Amino acid sequence: MEPIHRPGPLTEITNEEVIYQNPLLFLKIWEMMHETPQAGPPSDWGWHSHMQVEFLLVAQGQLGVQTKHDYTVMTPGDIMVFGSSQPHRTHTYAPGPLRQIVFQLDLKQHFDLSTMPYLHRFSELTHPLEAFNEVFRDNPAVKQEAYTLVMQIYEESQSRKIGYELAISAAIKNLLLLLLRNDHRDFSGVTEDSGISRVRPALDYIDKHLSERITVEDVCSVLNLSYHYFIKYFKKVMGISFVDYVNYKRIKKAERLLLTGDLSIMEVSYEVGILNMAQFYKLFKRHNQCSPKEFKQRMRSQVDVIPFLAQAD
The missing domain is CATH 1.10.10.60 (Homeodomain-like)
Structure with a gap:
């Protein structure tokens, strides 16, 4: 799986609503399998994005994948990750059968009080999740283990044997641990995300008023915090000013x-x-x-x- 740096048109994006198969697990995972005598992008090759993080696996055939930065050809055994709200699109790359597993989940829902200090390591504000694709390309053993874990999640979701929720939760934790221990980026300037809920009204305010003048004082009033305390607290929680x-x-x-x-x-x-x-x-x-x-x-x-x-x- 090697990226080909030839990005194409990104002119229309469909915001996809993900309906969870199990609302308590905050995920959707399914198999897509079809066979076509033709290959290449269709005439209506559209982009889509969603709030959930997505892991994409290819079990059979070849799949062309385009993101904002790269065009990649995936072959059997390959895995890619797309961050929240990151536009991407795919197409059959070569004629013949194509089997892929699509795994979408709300990543932050799988952190509890004991693991919350690591949530910032998966923050897309400062470190986009797409960087993990470099880990998969550079380390075949990590790629294979990540592929195996997602396949386990898929099989458990299909069998729904007693305790499958525990098995899926454990596999997700192991997947996050695998990425965490094989990610060698510098996180020295990033802090933990444990106070995110407290600054959420401020983040919502910013989203709603991006086209306007936004002052620190305006946001302080939303949280009812003093100027200096807010500035320090925001940077501590978010990792950036x-x-x-x-x-x-x-x-x-x-x-x-x-x-x-x-x-x-x-x-x-x-x-x-x-x-x-x-x-x-x-x-x-x-x-x-x-x-x-x-x-x-x-x-x-x-x-x-x-x-x-x-x-x-």
């Missing part, structure tokens, strides 16, 4: 507007509450290593799939 968090959310909204609409770059900047174009360009480049114009052109360029298919023949 209040200003950096607001800017992060604004740039993420800007990305989506650039990809899904026909607004000019100036209009996008105004829509996300940044009225200074120089500041918008600076913040955008800090998060994406390119200008908004370059980002839009890169994401809307076509994927050259034909050579990939020729290699597979």
